Amino acid sequence: MNRRRIKSHSDLEKLRQEILAKRDLQKTRVAICAGTGCLALGAQKVITSFKEELKKQGLENTVEIRETGCPGFCEKGTIVVIYPEGFYYLQVQPGDVPEIVEKTLIEKEPVERLFYTDPITNEKAIYEDEIPFYKNQMRLLIGDNINIDPKKIEDYIAPGGYSALAKVLSEMSPEEVIEEVKSANLRGRGGGGFPAGRKWGTTRNAPGEPKYVIVNCDEGDPGAFMDRALMEGNPHSVIEGLIIGAYAIGACEGYIYVREEYPLAVENTSIAIEQARDYGLLGRDIMGSGFDFDVKIFRGAGAFVSGESSALMSSLEGKVGAPKPKYIHTSVKGLWNKPTNLNNVETWANVPLIINKGADWFNSIGTEGSKGTKIFSLVGKVNNTGLVEVPMGITLREIIYNIGGGIPSNKKFKAVQTGGPSGGCIPESFIDTPVDFDELTKLGSMMGSGGMIVMDEDTCMVDVAKYFTDFLVDESCGKCVPCREGLERMSEILTDICEGVGKEGDIELLEELSVVMKDTSMCALGRTAPNPVLTTIQYFRDEYDAHIEEKKCPAHVCKALIEYYIDGEKCTGCLACLKACPEGAISGEKEVVHTLNTEKCSKCGICYDTCKFDAVIIR
Amino acid sequence: MDEDKIDEIIGCHGTDKSELITILQDVQAEYNWLPPDALRHIAKRLHVPLIEVFGIATFYKSFSLKPRGKHLVRVCLGTACHVRGGPRILETAERILDIKADETTADYEFTVESVNCLGCCALGPVMVVDNEYYGNLPPVKVERILRKYGHTSSSSSTSIKEEKS
Ligand SMILES: Cc1cc2nc3c(=O)[nH]c(=O)nc-3n(C[C@H](O)[C@H](O)[C@H](O)COP(=O)(O)O)c2cc1C
Ligand code: SF4
Ligand code: SF4
Ligand code: SF4
Ligand code: FES
Ligand code: FES
Numbered sequence: 001m002n003r004r005r006i007k008s009h010s011d012l013e014k015l016r017q018e019i020l021a022k023r024d025l026q027k028t029r030v031a032i033c034a035g036t037g038c039l040a041l042g043a044q045k046v047i048t049s050f051k052e053e054l055k056k057q058g059l060e061n062t063v064e065i066r067e068t069g070c071p072g073f074c075e076k077g078t079i080v081v082i083y084p085e086g087f088y089y090l091q092v093q094p095g096d097v098p099e100i101v102e103k104t105l106i107e108k109e110p111v112e113r114l115f116y117t118d119p120i121t122n123e124k125a126i127y128e129d130e131i132p133f134y135k136n137q138m139r140l141l142i143g144d145n146i147n148i149d150p151k152k153i154e155d156y157i158a159p160g161g162y163s164a165l166a167k168v169l170s171e172m173s174p175e176e177v178i179e180e181v182k183s184a185n186l187r188g189r190g191g192g193g194f195p196a197g198r199k200w201g202t203t204r205n206a207p208g209e210p211k212y213v214i215v216n217c218d219e220g221d222p223g224a225f226m227d228r229a230l231m232e233g234n235p236h237s238v239i240e241g242l243i244i245g246a247y248a249i250g251a252c253e254g255y256i257y258v259r260e261e262y263p264l265a266v267e268n269t270s271i272a273i274e275q276a277r278d279y280g281l282l283g284r285d286i287m288g289s290g291f292d293f294d295v296k297i298f299r300g301a302g303a304f305v306s307g308e309s310s311a312l313m314s315s316l317e318g319k320v321g322a323p324k325p326k327y328i329h330t331s332v333k334g335l336w337n338k339p340t341n342l343n344n345v346e347t348w349a350n351v352p353l354i355i356n357k358g359a360d361w362f363n364s365i366g367t368e369g370s371k372g373t374k375i376f377s378l379v380g381k382v383n384n385t386g387l388v389e390v391p392m393g394i395t396l397r398e399i400i401y402n403i404g405g406g407i408p409s410n411k412k413f414k415a416v417q418t419g420g421p422s423g424g425c426i427p428e429s430f431i432d433t434p435v436d437f438d439e440l441t442k443l444g445s446m447m448g449s450g451g452m453i454v455m456d457e458d459t460c461m462v463d464v465a466k467y468f469t470d471f472l473v474d475e476s477c478g479k480c481v482p483c484r485e486g487l488e489r490m491s492e493i494l495t496d497i498c499e500g501v502g503k504e505g506d507i508e509l510l511e512e513l514s515v516v517m518k519d520t521s522m523c524a525l526g527r528t529a530p531n532p533v534l535t536t537i538q539y540f541r542d543e544y545d546a547h548i549e550e551k552k553c554p555a556h557v558c559k560a561l562i563e564y565y566i567d568g569e570k571c572t573g574c575l576a577c578l579k580a581c582p583e584g585a586i587s588g589e590k591e592v593v594h595t596l597n598t599e600k601c602s603k604c605g606i607c608y609d610t611c612k613f614d615a616v617i618i619r
Numbered sequence: 620m621d622e623d624k625i626d627e628i629i630g631c632h633g634t635d636k637s638e639l640i641t642i643l644q645d646v647q648a649e650y651n652w653l654p655p656d657a658l659r660h661i662a663k664r665l666h667v668p669l670i671e672v673f674g675i676a677t678f679y680k681s682f683s684l685k686p687r688g689k690h691l692v693r694v695c696l697g698t699a700c701h702v703r704g705g706p707r708i709l710e711t712a713e714r715i716l717d718i719k720a721d722e723t724t725a726d727y728e729f730t731v732e733s734v735n736c737l738g739c740c741a742l743g744p745v746m747v748v749d750n751e752y753y754g755n756l757p758p759v760k761v762e763r764i765l766r767k768y769g770h771t772s773s774s775s776s777t778s779i780k781e782e783k784s
Binding site for chain 2: 036037039040041074075077219220221222223224225228260261262263298299300301302303304306315316317318319320321322377378379380381385386387417420451453455459464467468471477580582604605606609610
């Protein structure tokens with residue numbers, strides 16, 4: 001594609017009109033999600049099938065196939081949406097493609113069985129806005145993903161992309177931009193919630209040249225993928241925000257730090273940068289304004305702690321990514337000791353919206369202290385898993401039940417974990433808490449970057465505390481004693497409790513360690529590390545007691561405290577478990593009740609999964 | 620190790636110290652691991668003390684100082700996958716291949732690793748073999764998937780284990 005440099009605001013508008021003129025809105029378009037989630041479910045085969053089928057039917061010129069980023073409902077992938085009708089097909093398999101082509105593309109009839117079906121009323125939802133998962137969201141940042149091929153900048157420009165940048169460069173001074181972001185009360189989405197405008201101002205006013213701006217796409221919170229979906233599905237929205245920030249701050253160089261587990265995000269962002277350069281949106285004299293700025297991608301090498309600001313900058317310098325003491329903030333002395341502004345992917349993506357629609361509009365969404373929307377990764381034991389974007393202040397219940405559709409298999413809700421390894425587990429009694437930066441902190445958790453992991457009655461809360469502690473033992477950089485040693489000791493105590501050798505006083509010891517770690521660790525990793533332990537003790541102390549006093553794991557998770565056996569009443573003697581058991585621990589004959597030798601059993605759970613008669617029981 | 624190959628990689632990035640991590644990533648992409656000779660050569664070319672190169676190679680999780688198998692099996696143990704049975708997927712893979720996480724089969728066919736999150740949390744538990752993702756994975760399917768990559772029950776020592784019992 002021939003891309004000529006855009007030299008002014010009106011040039012951009014002209015280009016937009018040209019792109020739109022070439023597009024026939026009545027032309028049939030098949031949007032197929034090609035995000036990491038759907039690709040994992042076989043989206044590539046669906047795309048290939050569509051291409052082949054269209055060719056077979058001679059439709060390759062009348063129907064457009066658009067490979068898009070993640071619209072959020074990954075659980076129901078591969079997602080295929082047919083425009084202009086807007087038919088929203090879920091769980092599309094390659095085998096469904098001929099029928100879709102035949103019925104929908106040729107006969108203009110829907111394929112009903114691929115629509116969302118309400119599990120209770122059995123009603124079908126035809127369009128996106130009829131699906132409860134989407135209906136209750138406010139998708140300002142990820143709503144466009146299904147319309148955008150992230151590998152084509154024109155898809156971003158067509159609905160008005162880069163117009164915020166054009167406005168900033170042609171009409172606003174850097175100070176005015178900072179003022180606008182300040183009055184929008186945009187707070188950082190990476191976890192800390194620090195006011196973005198204030199941070200920008202500090203870096204702008206700090207002495208030293210050059211200044212740097214950085215996108216934090218390290219997304220270390222295990223179980224969260226908001227940043228992946230934005231960076232992979234709509235990279236230009238982040239890049240546009242970054243260029244605006246660079247202009248406001250006075251930076252001429254930027255970095256996008258992407259975790260190495262996100263190869264598709266790296267690929268799509270690299271392409272996006274190239275295309276933005278072609279149009280003169282990056283590089284020298286951007287849009288004829290005289291402002292120079294360019295950006296590089298850096299692949300992280302797999303260290304959770306390197307997502308912390310000073311650590312990330314060390315990593316960019318080619319060093320070990322461990323945090324530094326912050327006598328002076330990175331906004332003043334950051335990358336190569338120069339003033340550096342780091343923001344999270346989602347923070348940057350909000351910037352073009354604020355510039356286009358104004359601070360007042362942004363302030364109209366959300367709560368007193370937290371404005372705008374937040375994307376959450378709603379995962380774990382919930383029916384509709386995926387990415388949800390909601391206005392701040394919505395309650396946990398609304399997210400988990402109205403959007404998430406509640407807990408699968410009629411199980412009981414137990415807790416929701418927010419804030420990743422720095423956060424905590426919130427029990428049912430607080431499920432009506434509004435979600436924003438301040439409310440969740442009051443509960444001993446935090447909103448964090450947006451991980452929201454739902455847990456049901458089959459989740460053991462001591463095991464969850466141990467899980468996060470072990471995660472942090474591995475990820476602590478080891479620089480300071482309270483974090484390095486404290487986490488190790490915590491892990492030992494929790495392991496004892498899970499293995500049935502916990503003793504009286506262990507809980508108090510955990511609490512004591514927590515206080516020291518919170519008060520004396522150098523970086524936020526160590527300071528927040530006790531949160532998962534403290535919240536589970538606070539809200540689920542009975543489970544700790546059961547492990548310690550009765551040597552029982554009420555959720556049947558901790559292996560040392562459970563036993564498998566076969567219920568003679570229910571066993572039909574079908575031999576299935578016997579054949580499946582890898583340890584040869586089950587004996588029996590056809591149509592005779594089987595027996596399970598607990599001595600040989602490794603508690604792998606395969607028999608439990610295999611038995612169709614619920615005859616294998618855990619006690 | 621082929622010194623020219625390493626020089627070629629260094630040539631793409633230059634010898635500035637800040638390129639160290641990127642160079643190691645590309646070397647690992649080439650060899651599947653970081654051979655010690657390669658590290659020595661890189662240290663020399665970038666004028667960085669060897670200890671610093673090793674420091675980086677051991678600090679970041681994605682680097683391996685041991686040769687890895689032809690197929691890399693990564694099982695996600697991120698929070699979302701953990702609560703949906705990720706650990707059982709790992710145990711199953713370990714049992715089938717008769718190795719522990721971070722180990723490689725004797726024939727260098729398979730390496731098993733655990734990872735913290737692959738970004739498709741909605742589909743947990745997730746396993747990735749080479750670059751193919753398998754989501755919503757029940758433990759019973761693991762063996763069939765590994766067979767696709769050439770695992771046969773005789774190629775590992777599962778059979779030996781059966782003899783023992
Ligand atoms: C251990 C640790 C890990 C972190 N990981 C991330 C991360 O993966 N992504 C992120 O955006 N911020 C992360 N942060 C927060 C960053 O230090 C920083 O506050 C943030 O990127 C600033 O951007 P924001 O103000 O837009 O949120 C982490 C902090 C700590 C202490
Ligand atoms: S608190 Fe932990 S991660 Fe942070 S500097 Fe200290 S040891 Fe390193
Ligand atoms: S739990 Fe595993 S080892 Fe134990 S009896 Fe069942 S299948 Fe065999
Ligand atoms: S699978 Fe279930 S029903 Fe069949 S033999 Fe085993 S315990 Fe009995
Ligand atoms: S990756 Fe397709 S919906 Fe998320
Ligand atoms: S937690 Fe497993 S993919 Fe994110």
